[in-house]
Amino acid sequence: MQTSSKTPLILGNWKMNGSLADNLGWVTRARHQLEKQPVHHVTLGVCPPFPYLQSLRQILPAQIALGAQDVSSECVGAYTGETSAAMLKELQCRYVLVGHSERRARLAETDGDVARKFRLAKHAGLTPVLCVGESQTERDNNETTQVITQQLQAVFELCGPEGFHAGVIAYEPIWAIGTGRTASPSDIEAVHGAIFEWLGKHQIPEASVHVLYGGSVKAENSADIFALEGVDGGLIGGASLNAGSFIDIARSANQTAQLAEPLAFARKSL
Numbered sequence: 413m414q415t416s417s418k419t420p421l422i423l424g425n426w427k428m429n430g431s432l433a434d435n436l437g438w439v440t441r442a443r444h445q446l447e448k449q450p451v452h453h454v455t456l457g458v459c460p461p462f463p464y465l466q467s468l469r470q471i472l473p474a475q476i477a478l479g480a481q482d483v484s485s486e487c488v489g490a491y492t493g494e495t496s497a498a499m500l501k502e503l504q505c506r507y508v509l510v511g512h513s514e515r516r517a518r519l520a521e522t523d524g525d526v527a528r529k530f531r532l533a534k535h536a537g538l539t540p541v542l543c544v545g546e547s548q549t550e551r552d553n554n555e556t557t558q559v560i561t562q563q564l565q566a567v568f569e570l571c572g573p574e575g576f577h578a579g580v581i582a583y584e585p586i587w588a589i590g591t592g593r594t595a596s597p598s599d600i601e602a603v604h605g606a607i608f609e610w611l612g613k614h615q616i617p618e619a620s621v622h623v624l625y626g627g628s629v630k631a632e633n634s635a636d637i638f639a640l641e642g643v644d645g646g647l648i649g650g651a652s653l654n655a656g657s658f659i660d661i662a663r664s665a666n667q668t669a670q671l672a673e674p675l676a677f678a679r680k681s682l
C-alpha cells in the first residue's frame with residue numbers, strides 16, 4: 413500500500429458464524445470503538461451470513477458497508493436455495509465475495525461459475541470481490557502465478573477489462589486461510605505484483621482496482637502486511653468476528669494510509 417494513494421479497503425468475512433445476539437454485540441462494540449476514536453482513511457465492510465443481512469443493514473454504523481459471501485450464477489427462477497444479485501442489491505449490499513476458495517474447493521465452483529457470478533453482481537450494481545489463490549501443492553509445484561492468472565482470465569473473458577473497473581481482487585493463499593500461517597512478505601509482494609502486471613497487460617488501470625490480501629490476518633500482523641507494496645487492504649476471516657480486533661485491523665490500515673499520503677504526494681511532485 414505504501415506507494416498507492418488508494419483508500420484501503422478492509423472487509424470482514426464472517427463465514428457461517430454468529431447469531432442475532434452476537435451480531436448485536438458486535439455492532440455495539442464496533443460503534444463504540446469508532447466513536448471513541450474515528451478511523452477516517454479506510455473503507456470498511458462486513459459480509460455476514462445471508463439470514464442476517466436484513467437486520468444488520470438496519471443497525472450497522474454508517475461507515476461499515478454491507479456485503480454478502482456469495483451470489484447465484486443465475487438471474488432468477490427455479491434455483492432452490494440460491495440468492496440473486498438483485499436481491500442482494502435490494503438489501504443494500506455493496507460488496508459480494510465471489511469464488512472464495514472454500515466454495516471453489518468444497519462446493520466445486522468452477523472458474524466459469526465464478527465468472528458468471530461476477531458478471532451478474534457487477535450488472536446489479538454490486539462490487540464483486542474476486543477471490544483468487546493457490547493451494548499448497550500448487551505453490552510447491554511453482555504454479556502460483558499460473559493458477560491465479562487462470563482465475564483472473566476466466567472473469568476477463570466474460571466481462572472484459574471494464575468488468576474490473578473499480579473492482580476488488582482478494583489474493584488468499586488457500587494454505588493461509590484459517591491456519592494461522594500468513595504468507596511471507598516477499599510472497600505477498602510477488603503475487604500482488606503479478607496481479608498488477610496481469611492488469612497492466614490487459615489494459616486495466618492499476619489505480620482502479622484494489623488488491624487485498626487475505627489469510628490469517630490479525631491485529632498483530634496487519635500493520636506489516638498493509639505496509640507491503642501492492643497491498644490495498646485485507647479480507648479478514650476469523651479476526652473479523654471480534655469487533656475490537658476488526659477495528660484494530662482497520663486502524664493499522666488507517667495508519668499506513670496516513671503514512672503513505674505524504675509519500676504519494678512527494679512522488680507526484682517529483
Ligand code: PGA
Pocket residue numbers: 425584588589590591592626627628629647648649650651
Ligand atoms: P482467515 O480467513 O482470516 O480466517 O484466515 C480469510 C478468508 O477466508 O477470507
